[in-house]
Amino acid sequence: MKKVALFHPYKHHSYYSLKGIAQYTNKVIGVYGYYYKDDILDKLVLKSKHKKKIEGYEDKQISDSIKTSLLVKGLYLLNKFIPTKFKSLYFKGFQRWSKKFIKQNEVIHVLQDYLNETVRWAYEQKKIIVYEHIQPFASYQKEKLMEEIVKFNYPKEYADVKFPDEMIEKQIENIKMSNIIIVASQATYNSLLPYVNEEKLRLIPYGSIISNSNIDEIKNRIKHKKTTDALRILYVGAFNLTKGVQYIIEAAKQLVGENIEFTFIGKPTFEQDKVLVNAVRNLSNAKYIESVPHVEMYKQYCAHDIFVFEALFEGFGMVTLEAMTYGLPCIVADGGKGVIVHGEDGYVHPNGDVNALVNYIKYLNKEREVLKKMGEKAFQNVQNYTWKRYENEIEKIYLELEKL
Template sequence: MRTGIHRCILELLRALHRDHADLQLVPFSRTGNAAADLRVVLQQEGLPPGLAPRQARLDRLVRTVLPASPLPGKLRELAYTVRERAYESALVRALRSTSDPPLLQDCFQGTPLRKAFPPCHHLAIVYDLIPILFPLQIQAGFFEPFDAFYASLTANDTVICISEATRLDLLRCYTQLNPDRCLAIPLAASEQFRPEHDQVAIAAIKNRLGLAADQPYVLSLCTLEPRKNLAAVVQAFARLPGLQAEHAQLRLVLVGTSGWGDQAELAAMARDLGVFDRLLITGYLPDAELPALYSGALAFLYPSLYEGFGLPVLEAMQCGTPVISSNRSSLPEVVGEAGLLIDPTDIDALATALEAVLSSTELRQRLGADALERASLFSWSTTAGRIAQLYRERHNSR
């Protein structure tokens, strides 16, 4: 199962490899235990293997020479440390064998190569400031590594932020950074997200989820965690005026992996509000099934309290689905005027917006058309083009 960040990095690699043949791309894994998976993915995608095969072989070797699992406490920790250092040392030697110091692109938090290989010009991607701004809404242990990474960035580093909201948050929290070297370059949705006009395909995914072919539904897709504000979605759904009349067949479909929030609490809330039988929590669904699910929804709800970008919103818009979203953080940058933006803490506002979309075919059609037009402004070719130009500029300025 690929995370949102995994999918974004893969899309970026595809676009860079396809459109910018002058760039020599050398993908590598941040950790040894992920190298084998990276090697397989790169091979399947026809992308440059980079250091992944070498990393996978090295990881197998150090695990064989220094098996950690049978060892007691401190010896096990020592084995992990030695393995890590051997792994990092081999990577540094591999990069130093290149004729020209490379640009080192961090795609997620920090890499150990940053300190070990100072000739690199360092570029980092920052996705959001969630662990810093909302430490009480994340799992224990997340704040420290993220804070250490952001604090390690210097005024000479180039930082790519996935939205202007994220850029402003980063500069406000980490004042050592150079604003001119912190750039907002938006993400994009995969090209597979497009309107599904085949009603048979839409009926097939509905049938697999236990919905009738003609059953209407509204959709929300995200990791199930408090920041996503799904409690507000359930409450707003329960407040719909015609829930027992004109919307008597309407279902609320929640798609996504369980994060650290309590799914049972959502179910209990739905039961207390009398809408438990109208709620469908599907869990994870593969990307291939999502375009039909987006396209079949009467509306897509995303009242998140904070986002670094908000990729599910763009995916829904690219499928022509009417969007009701939060007016906070990066989401207005994505939605623009092509959806309904509400205060995510105002349950009545969310319920009113949903009722407006459900009760007006004309509004749904207009929002769907506006969503498609707005979504066309985002593409991985454009994003990769801006990043490739940045690579060239940084390389030529050394």
């Protein structure tokens, strides 16, 4: 069994990746910028008004394998509080501190382009590199975004800020140095094909939030959901062109006067994106909510009938899994389809096809029995995508590494 070190400056889904590696070997460590260790810094933060900054940074199943540093944890908190001043310093500090763990291990596991220096050092030391590419390749995203910028008269700089050349260069370097590249969606997989040998790629969908403890409760909610009121449509996500919010707004405009209501939840990404928020506020059949605590989101899912997601490209689209968990059929653009099965638990249509979106909404508004059956199927299908399944697939990849 090879010795493995997983590196991550934040956490995202990497705790599940670490659990999957731990199924393969007990010779694994997780190197994190922040992790709750009940040390003096953790105790100080918990007593302060900033305690929410560290919520969720612990999983007792992996705690014994986690490496942290008080100095790096301090830099992490400064980065959280004032990212404009401390982000660069935090990443430099994290990578320099964590460098020592590269030498001690045979396999280095990293996520996306956060840690370009770490990947480079591992490559120079001839380590095996497992690289999780979370989002579609940056140059592909930028190309698609430029099409929207022209169409909706946004400034060209919008794309340069979101996808700077430095990001693209780092991603190219990282995928070339990696031995195995893990992606969560077909969109990300396809975006990497022009740049990497397909033999390196492994597709593993993420897991849903569903658990055995709440399956019966959710089933009961779905069974007794009313389907005779106004059709309630939900969007949750960032407000920007890449998420396709502009197309949902256009669909809502075309459906004014119908027995259909829209709810938009999310914050604008950049200053230019506030125009999208204003457009929603001007709709008579829609309401805008800037944010909802994640622990309260289930109430929104339960209060709606359909989830719409018009992203032009998406690393996976966790929100669609969450919506399916609460029995919502999903109408999605091809770029953000995730695991939606067309005609079974939702509908998939070409990017930017507002007519298709409107027609699917109208159809489900009219055919409420179809809507109900699709919701039940969404709940059934989402149970195939668990984090345990994800962990098992990670383990399989590491068993492959024994041949390298």
